[in-house]
Amino acid sequence: xxxxxxxxxxxxxxxxxxxxxxxxxxxxxxxxxxxxxxxxxxxxxxxxxxxxxxxxxxxxxxxxxxxxxxxxxxxxxxx
Amino acid sequence: xxxxxxxxxxxxxxxxxxxxxxxxxxxxxxxxxxxxxxxxxxxxxxxxxxxxxxxxxxxxxxxxxxxxxxxxxxxxxxxxxxxxxxxxxxxxxxxxxxxxxxxxxxxxxxxxxxxxxxxxxxxxxxxxxxxxxxxxxxxxxxxxxxxxxxxxxxxxxxxxxxxxxxxxxxxxxxxxxxxxxxxxxxxxxxxxxxxxxxxxxxxxxxxxxxxxxxxxxxxxxxxxxxxxxxxxxxxxxxxxxxxxxxxxxxxxxxxxxxxxxxxxxxxxxxxxxxxxxxxxxxxxxxxxxxxxx
Numbered sequence: 001x002x003x004x005x006x007x008x009x010x011x012x013x014x015x016x017x018x019x020x021x022x023x024x025x026x027x028x029x030x031x032x033x034x035x036x037x038x039x040x041x042x043x044x045x046x047x048x049x050x051x052x053x054x055x056x057x058x059x060x061x062x063x064x065x066x067x068x069x070x071x072x073x074x075x076x077x078x079x
Numbered sequence: 080x081x082x083x084x085x086x087x088x089x090x091x092x093x094x095x096x097x098x099x100x101x102x103x104x105x106x107x108x109x110x111x112x113x114x115x116x117x118x119x120x121x122x123x124x125x126x127x128x129x130x131x132x133x134x135x136x137x138x139x140x141x142x143x144x145x146x147x148x149x150x151x152x153x154x155x156x157x158x159x160x161x162x163x164x165x166x167x168x169x170x171x172x173x174x175x176x177x178x179x180x181x182x183x184x185x186x187x188x189x190x191x192x193x194x195x196x197x198x199x200x201x202x203x204x205x206x207x208x209x210x211x212x213x214x215x216x217x218x219x220x221x222x223x224x225x226x227x228x229x230x231x232x233x234x235x236x237x238x239x240x241x242x243x244x245x246x247x248x249x250x251x252x253x254x255x256x257x258x259x260x261x262x263x264x265x266x267x268x269x270x271x272x273x274x275x276x277x278x279x280x281x282x283x284x285x286x287x288x289x290x291x292x293x294x295x296x297x298x299x300x301x302x303x304x305x306x307x308x309x310x311x312x313x314x315x316x317x318x319x320x321x322x323x324x325x326x327x328x329x330x331x332x333x334x335x336x337x338x339x340x341x342x343x344x345x346x347x348x349x350x351x352x353x354x355x356x357x358x359x360x361x362x363x364x365x366x367x368x369x370x371x372x
Contacts (some may be wrong), residue, residue, distance in 0.1 A: 008287060008356075008358070009284050009285060009287050009317040009321065010284070010317040010320055010321065020358065020360055020361050021361050049303065049304055049305055049309055050302070050303060050354070050367075052367045055366075055367060055368060056367070056368050056369075057302060057367065057368065057369040057370060071365075071367070073356075074317050075261060075303070075304050075305075075309035075310055075311070075316075075317075076282050076283060076284035076287065076288070076289065076316075076317045076318060077258075077259065077260050077261045077264070077282050077284070077304075077309075077310050077316060077317075077318055078170070078259055078282060078283045078284045078316075078317070078318025078323045079167050079169055079170055079171040079172065079256075079257050079258050079259040079281070079282060079283065079323075079328070
């Protein structure tokens with residue numbers, strides 16, 4: 001099972017043609033941190049406030065083995 | 080209320096109530112608003128107090144008949160005796176206020192310093208052509224009174240800050256975050272934690288929104304925003320770029336109102352140390368767990 005990355009809100013704008021129903025599917029050939037993943041996807045790390053890996057909150061330093069489901073969220077504050 | 084007035088009120092309530100059969104075929108003693116108003120007038124009291132007294136006697140104000148049995152009479156009484164502060168009376172707050180008023184929360188404290196303008200009309204439930212230019216708490220009080228005069232509204236047209244927040248929020252059973260920026264949310268969270276009041280957080284941008292309930296001692300907003308500066312430059316905020324279309328505040332407000340209900344009625348399960356996230360575009364509602372520290 002490859003790595004599946006789901007982007008929220010304005011983070012989607014950083015990935016041209018992003019389809020929110022499918023996300024982005026990657027198959028990294030080695031372990032990769034969330035920070036490295038963001039860099040690879042051209043998503044500025046400072047825009048990401050919530051990192052969810054397989055349903056749980058993680059940090060940018062979290063190491064991904066390549067089979068996880070990752071959700072990245074910016075700070076949304078509208079009311 | 081002295082005991083003589085209370086006895087008189089109770090006799091009147093029994094005399095003015097009537098027994099009907101509800102849509103499920105169950106017999107129930109109800110009190111219509113016209114009769115409740117007469118009792119209030121005769122006893123020099125308010126509908127707010129009359130509802131509480133009726134519910135104490137096991138008489139269902141007719142307006143709450145269709146809350147059964149999602150809400151029992153005892154629970155309806157608990158709601159009638161409850162006080163909820165809603166901070167912000169815009170997109171989220173307007174909907175939350177209307178929902179809680181219809182549900183029968185006895186007292187609503189409505190805090191917002193702003194007045195309605197045309198850009199509010201796309202989503203803010205209390206805005207209309209008639210309320211443009213009017214203070215939001217004032218509009219809330221008028222609208223709630225027209226929907227459920229048994230709900231007491233305490234309008235506060237102020238910007239919540241560290242000096243006025245404790246006085247405004249003290250005495251509330253629950254506080255609802257219906258604000259529109261991260262910095263004010265942290266101020267609100269600090270105050271509710273200090274006062275020992277649960278806070279129901281909600282926020283949105285575009286067709287996405289989130290909800291979390293924060294009890295004193297919970298890590299709360301730091302998991303969602305990391306720090307107060309998370310909102311950053313206004314022009315770069317997701318809500319500035321994607322906007323705030325009406326469906327999203329409606330749904331997030333409903334989730335927030337449900338959290339309020341569950342907290343007051345001590346029901347499971349609330350979004351505590353978890354974030355409920357809604358994406359209307361994809362039709363997904365997900366729950367994400369956070370560390371409890």
